[in-house]
Every structure is written in structure tokens, then in C-alpha cells.
Amino acid sequence: MRKILAILVDRANYGRMKPVLTSLQADSDIELEVLCTGTMLLPRFGQVVDIVESDGFRVSSKVYMEIEGSNPTTMSKSIGLGIVQLSTEFERIDPDFILLIGDRYEALAAAISAAYMNLPLAHIQGGEVSGSIDESCRHAITKFSHLHFPSTERAAEYIIRMGESADSVFNVGCPAGDYILSLPNDLKNKDLEGGVGKPIDLGKPYLLVIFHPVTTHVDTRHEVEEILAALNEIGMQTIWLWPNVDAGSDRISSAIRSFRENNDAKWLYLIKNFPPEVFQKVLKNASCAIGNSSSFIRDSTFSGTPVVLVGDRQVGRERGDNLIEAEFDRKNIYEVAMKQIRHGRYEGCQIYGSGNASEQITEILKSYTANIQKTISYVGK
Numbered sequence: 186m187r188k189i190l191a192i193l194v195d196r197a198n199y200g201r202m203k204p205v206l207t208s209l210q211a212d213s214d215i216e217l218e219v220l221c222t223g224t225m226l227l228p229r230f231g232q233v234v235d236i237v238e239s240d241g242f243r244v245s246s247k248v249y250m251e252i253e254g255s256n257p258t259t260m261s262k263s264i265g266l267g268i269v270q271l272s273t274e275f276e277r278i279d280p281d282f283i284l285l286i287g288d289r290y291e292a293l294a295a296a297i298s299a300a301y302m303n304l305p306l307a308h309i310q311g312g313e314v315s316g317s318i319d320e321s322c323r324h325a326i327t328k329f330s331h332l333h334f335p336s337t338e339r340a341a342e343y344i345i346r347m348g349e350s351a352d353s354v355f356n357v358g359c360p361a362g363d364y365i366l367s368l369p370n371d372l373k374n375k376d377l378e379g380g381v382g383k384p385i386d387l388g389k390p391y392l393l394v395i396f397h398p399v400t401t402h403v404d405t406r407h408e409v410e411e412i413l414a415a416l417n418e419i420g421m422q423t424i425w426l427w428p429n430v431d432a433g434s435d436r437i438s439s440a441i442r443s444f445r446e447n448n449d450a451k452w453l454y455l456i457k458n459f460p461p462e463v464f465q466k467v468l469k470n471a472s473c474a475i476g477n478s479s480s481f482i483r484d485s486t487f488s489g490t491p492v493v494l495v496g497d498r499q500v501g502r503e504r505g506d507n508l509i510e511a512e513f514d515r516k517n518i519y520e521v522a523m524k525q526i527r528h529g530r531y532e533g534c535q536i537y538g539s540g541n542a543s544e545q546i547t548e549i550l551k552s553y554t555a556n557i558q559k560t561i562s563y564v565g566k
Contacts, residue, residue, distance in 0.1 A: 231458025267294030312340030358538015398433030
């Protein structure tokens with residue numbers, strides 16, 4: 186029996202990892218351990234660890250590593266604290282494989298710790314291109330990893346071009362697609378409880394907004410104000426999820442609160458977090474999604490939800506025809522959003538897979554033998 190330790194660091198992280206955890210837990214040849222860290226443990230981000238446990242997964246370990254401040258210095262210090270704390274848990278659990286997903290700095294701490302402890306590391310969603318520090322973080326995790334599960338053909342090619350052995354790269358698609366494609370649209374009022382503002386009327390169209398900080402451009406208050414002004418002009422009821430913990434998140438939150446206090450924004454409904462399935466239903470049913478979340482690029486390709494991408498946090502990431510970019514200008518955001526609303530739902534595509542990633546990941550993890558001593562694979566001129 187192989188012991189697989191899955192690391193969960195934030196709400197989006199869990200949403201994409203959940204179908205993999207379900208597959209691993211159901212396999213009699215695998216002993217699944219789950220470690221929660223990062224904002225998974227913090228009440229102001231919805232304490233997602235409680236959702237993980239209510240979904241039937243036993244959380245073996247909780248590692249507190251986030252240093253308050255939401256600035257570049259606290260992000261950097263959190264990585265250092267994470268390495269110290271995670272190393273202790275890795276030694277205690279002694280897994281056969283550690284499983285990570287994405288590009289978070291908390292995941293980078295886990296990758297560094299695992300690599301220096303000679304623990305085999307498997308990485309989901311490597312090789313992708315995006316803005317901010319996230320891309321550098323993702324590629325660093327790739328170089329520490331021994332087994333790669335990219336979500337697209339291009340990402341798989343990029344991993345190999347980074348010198349990783351082609352024998353260690355398996356293009357399985359994005360695990361989130363495993364349940365998005367089969368998820369019903371039966372969104373209910375109780376699914377949206379727990380937020381602040383006028384409750385959403387599901388009998389009417391609504392918008393979904395997520396806007397995260399850009400760590401290479403921390404002061405995004407003006408950008409948030411432009412988005413809010415455009416939404417106010419549209420006047421459609423809007424669900425806005427709070428930003429992640431990255432440097433600059435406090436300024437985004439402050440701008441939103443200030444707008445609510447100084448405007449009669451009855452259309453605005455703020456909420457910390459949704460369970461994975463509820464979030465995907467909210468995204469699938471939205472008339473349009475606006476912001477800079479990778480979920481709007483990746484997950485929306487399966488459902489065809491119209492998306493307005495604002496800013497350069499996701500610059501270069503592969504996207505479907507359902508996405509249009511907008512400038513940080515209230516007039517442009519308004520015009521692009523109205524165009525997307527009028528267009529309606531697009532046809533889904535399979536750029537991020539066909540919906541069977543978790544099964545493939547499970548089978549490969551059961552049998553793959555990692556070579557701890559890594560070296561650059563020759564890829565020619």
C-alpha cells in the first residue's frame with residue numbers, strides 16, 4: 186500500500202484537488218493522508234478545512250504558516266515558516282509520495298521541504314504561463330518535482346523543454362473538469378447563505394466577481410475602484426468573493442468596504458467562500474464572470490460561462506473563446522461585460538481536459554517509481 190500525502194493550501198486549491206482525493210481515498214492500494222495549511226485554516230477565508238472534513242476526508246495534519254500583513258515581506262517570511270513546520274510533519278507522516286497542485290507560495294514551501302528530505306514529489310498543473318510571481322513559483326515547484334501532471338498539451342511540452350524527463354510527464358487535464366462536466370445546475374438559495382449584502386435572487390441573472398492581488402503590483406486600489414464603478418453602472422446583482430491572502434489583499438478589501446459604505450450598492454453581495462461544488466454551480470449559472478481568477482480562465486472552459494478578464498495576473502494563460510480581456514477602465518469594463526452578457530453562454534471546450542484526470546493520476550501514483558536524483562533531460566537545440 187502506498188501512502189500519498191496531499192497538501193491543500195487554499196480554497197481554489199481544494200476545489201481542484203477534491204476529485205483527486207476522492208479517487209485516491211476509494212483505492213484500496215492507497216493510504217491517503219491530507220495536510221491542510223495556508224488559508225485553509227483561517228476563519229477570515231472561510232476556514233475551508235472544515236469543508237474538507239465535512240466532505241469525508243480525514244485531515245492528518247494542520248500547519249499554520251501564514252504571517253499576517255498581506256505584503257511581500259510577510260509572504261516571503263511565510264514560506265520560511267512553512268518549510269520549518271512542514272518538514273516536521275513530513276518526517277512524522279513519512280509518505281511514499283507528496284502531491285501538490287498549482288503555484289501557491291505555500292506549495293513552494295512544501296516542495297522545498299520535500300526535495301531536501303528526499304521525498305518523491307508529484308505536481309499537478311505545472312508548465313502553465315501566467316502573470317505575477319505565480320509563474321516563477323510554479324516553475325520552481327516543477328524543478329523540485331519528480332512526477333508531473335500538466336493540464337494541457339502546451340504545459341506538458343513546456344515542462345519537457347524545462348529539462349524534465351518526458352517519461353515523468355503525463356498530460357491528464359485539469360481535475361476540476363472531472364466534476365464540472367457532470368455537475369447539475371441546481372443552485373439553491375441556501376447555497377449562497379453566509380454573505381454580506383442583499384441576498385441573490387436566483388430567478389434573475391447575476392454576475393460573479395473575483396479579483397486577487399497582483400504581487401508585482403501591490404497597490405491595486407484604483408483597479409478595484411474601476412471594476413466597482415463599472416458594476417455599479419451595469420446594476421446587475423453581483424456575487425463578489427473576497428480576495429486571497431497575497432500581498433495587496435488588504436487594500437482590495439479596504440476598497441470594497443469603502444465603496445459599500447459610501448454607495449447604495451444594493452446589487453453587491455460579498456461572501457468569503459463556497460464549497461467546491463457550490464462554487465462551480467455559481468460559476469456555471471453566472472451571466473458573466475469578471476476579474477482575474479484562474480478559475481475564470483480554466484474552469485469556465487468546461488461550462489462556457491462568459492468571462493471578462495481584467496489585468497495581467499493571468500497574462501499568457503491558455504483560454505477558451507468564452508473569454509474577452511478588458512482594460513482597467515470603467516467604461517471599457519462596462520462595454521466588454523455588456524457584450525458578454527448579451528452573448529450568453531459559449532460552447533464548452535476541452536483545452537483543459539476531458540474529465541478523467543483523477544482516475545489517471547491515481548493509477549500513475551500507484552505504480553510510478555521516482556528517481557530522487559534529478560538531472561536535466563537533454564532536449565536538443
